[in-house]
Amino acid sequence: MPIAVDAIARLRSRAPLIHNITNYVVMNSTANALLAIGASPAMVHAPEEAPGFARMAQALVINIGTLSSPWLSAMEGAARAAVEAGVPWVLDPVAAGATPFRQQAAARLAALKPAAIRGNASEVLALAGGGAAGRGVDATDSSDAARDAARALARRFGTVVAVTGAIDHVTDGDRVVSLANGHVLLTRVTGTGCVATALTGAFLGAGLAAFDASVAALASLGVAAELAAERGGGGPGSFETELRDALYRLDDATLQSRMRAT
Numbered sequence: 001m002p003i004a005v006d007a008i009a010r011l012r013s014r015a016p017l018i019h020n021i022t023n024y025v026v027m028n029s030t031a032n033a034l035l036a037i038g039a040s041p042a043m044v045h046a047p048e049e050a051p052g053f054a055r056m057a058q059a060l061v062i063n064i065g066t067l068s069s070p071w072l073s074a075m076e077g078a079a080r081a082a083v084e085a086g087v088p089w090v091l092d093p094v095a096a097g098a099t100p101f102r103q104q105a106a107a108r109l110a111a112l113k114p115a116a117i118r119g120n121a122s123e124v125l126a127l128a129g130g131g132a133a134g135r136g137v138d139a140t141d142s143s144d145a146a147r148d149a150a151r152a153l154a155r156r157f158g159t160v161v162a163v164t165g166a167i168d169h170v171t172d173g174d175r176v177v178s179l180a181n182g183h184v185l186l187t188r189v190t191g192t193g194c195v196a197t198a199l200t201g202a203f204l205g206a207g208l209a210a211f212d213a214s215v216a217a218l219a220s221l222g223v224a225a226e227l228a229a230e231r232g233g234g235g236p237g238s239f240e241t242e243l244r245d246a247l248y249r250l251d252d253a254t255l256q257s258r259m260r261a262t
Contacts, residue, residue: 007208007216008252012038016058016205020198021045021075023065023094026191029240030061033195036247037220039202050074051081058205060089061198062114064096064105072105079112088115088204088213092197097126110157115210117153118162118197118217121146128153143167151176160210164196168218172211179215180260181222183229188236189243196221219259224250226258 004010017040022030027043034041044053047070054060060082062075082089091114093106106127110117119127121143128149143165150161155173162170168179186192196217203213227250228242 004208004212004216005256006252007203007206007212008038008220008250008255010208011202011206014058014206015040016202017042017056018059018061018198018201018205019044019050019054019057019078020061020063020201021050021071021078022061022063022092022194022198025065026063026194029191030194030198032244033247034198034202036244037199037202037250039205041198045071045074047074047077050078054078054082054087054089055085057082057087059201060087061092061201062089062109063092063094063194063197064102064109065092065094065194067094067102067105075105075109076112079109079114083113088210090114090116090118090197090200090204092194093117093119093123093127094194096123103127110153110159114157114159115204116160116162116200116214117157118164118193118200118214120193121163121165124153124161124163125149128156143169147171147176160214162196162200162214162218164193164218168222170211170214170218175211177211177215178262179218179222180262181219181226181258183222183225183239185229185232185236185239186221186225189240192221192225192243215261216255219255219261220247220250223255223258227254
């Protein structure tokens, strides 16, 4: 099995505190997804308190979606504090490459020893220096096209890289696990990639190794999306509600039986 058979049970038994420095668009959906899966979310962005809070959390999630200079300062301070305290953290380099400021910020953060990086294909390619930016936050490249870049990026920064798309790929630079779960309605609801990153933080906070946490997060979201689509009314509104419920109902047996990993 590519992940621990008790990943979700472990997460729920620990209910880890996840410190999120994330974008305005997804704060509510991210917090609700974390609550649904069994974690405890906190949104702490001020540069004056972010480092201290990062030390108290079980994991840190940094998402550069609505980036600004004060938030970048908070992100860098929190990342350094987390590493010093032995708290794992995950980077979401949203729209990396879209502007020089954003590209430089993503590169600076990637150098601060994240346990994992989760991005779409265009973001991973841009961060790896092997491609142009996507269309804003949307990828213009396939996840398969970014697979080699993800491996190179993982080796360069000594981290785990998860590149998401029609097929998700998780790599530590040597191993690669590919996941085929999910549903097209994930692309019709804002912030589902950000939720994938937050779930990675939740599994990190539960004590899973970065590779296992990344696989567990993407598999959980993919399987939950399939279950949500089966129960929903066929559109993005009902799907969003059902996705949250599916994360809440998800258990390890369902995850293991439905996960399509190679």
